[in-house]
Amino acid sequence: MTLRDVEARDFPVLWAWRNAIHDRRPLADHMTWCLTRLAARETVGPWRMAVDASGALVGVLREDYRSPGATEVSIQVNPGRRGKGWGTRILATLPTDRDLWARIAPDNVSSRRIFEHAGFSVVEGMDESHGHVWYARLSGRLDPVETS
Numbered sequence: 407m408t409l410r411d412v413e414a415r416d417f418p419v420l421w422a423w424r425n426a427i428h429d430r431r432p433l434a435d436h437m438t439w440c441l442t443r444l445a446a447r448e449t450v451g452p453w454r455m456a457v458d459a460s461g462a463l464v465g466v467l468r469e470d471y472r473s474p475g476a477t478e479v480s481i482q483v484n485p486g487r488r489g490k491g492w493g494t495r496i497l498a499t500l501p502t503d504r505d506l507w508a509r510i511a512p513d514n515v516s517s518r519r520i521f522e523h524a525g526f527s528v529v530e531g532m533d534e535s536h537g538h539v540w541y542a543r544l545s546g547r548l549d550p551v552e553t554s
């Protein structure tokens with residue numbers, strides 16, 4: 407499996423994958439969101455497609471920089487390829503030098519499972535955000551403290 411940057415030709419596929427889980431979003435709204443996210447990739451964070459050895463698309467991985475050192479991760483696996491270890495393999499590619507966070511619906515068992523496999527754990531005591539549970543994997547890196 408390899409990861410490559412999302413390109414405009416992937417937008418219809420991402421729309422189809424998204425519509426398989428959520429209420430159908432108008433295509434125009436989806437395209438606008440994708441174009442904005444793609445244009446902001448350098449500053450907002452990587453957004454990549456996972457591709458198997460035959461060149462087929464198996465998933466998408468997004469890293470959104472929320473603040474210096476804190477990145478929110480989201481993942482989607484092609485609906486036709488779920489339950490075969492792709493999600494686990496994709497998350498294994500995440501960087502280890504940054505604090506990573508993820509918001510997961512409590513009943514999303516497979517998502518909770520793959521994030522736990524990747525070393526994330528529930529952040530206790532954090533308010534649920536729109537019914538989601540926060541998971542985190544902290545890098546353990548200590549920022550240098552500036553002294554005057």
Ligand SMILES: CC(C)(COP(=O)(O)OP(=O)(O)OC[C@H]1O[C@@H](n2cnc3c(N)ncnc32)[C@H](O)[C@@H]1OP(=O)(O)O)[C@@H](O)C(=O)NCCC(=O)NCCS
Nearest residue numbers: 480481482483488489490491492493494515516517519520
């Ligand atoms: C969540 C998601 C990315 C998982 O990808 P996947 O490729 O299906 O995941 P994997 O096959 O690598 O692993 C699934 C794990 O969940 C487990 N699982 C799935 N359904 C389960 C259930 N009902 N009860 C218990 N375990 C379950 C599997 O056994 C497996 O765990 P294991 O490796 O310990 O056996 C995929 O389902 C998806 O794209 N969902 C829609 C988008 C989403 O919810 N994204 C996450 C929010 S950021």
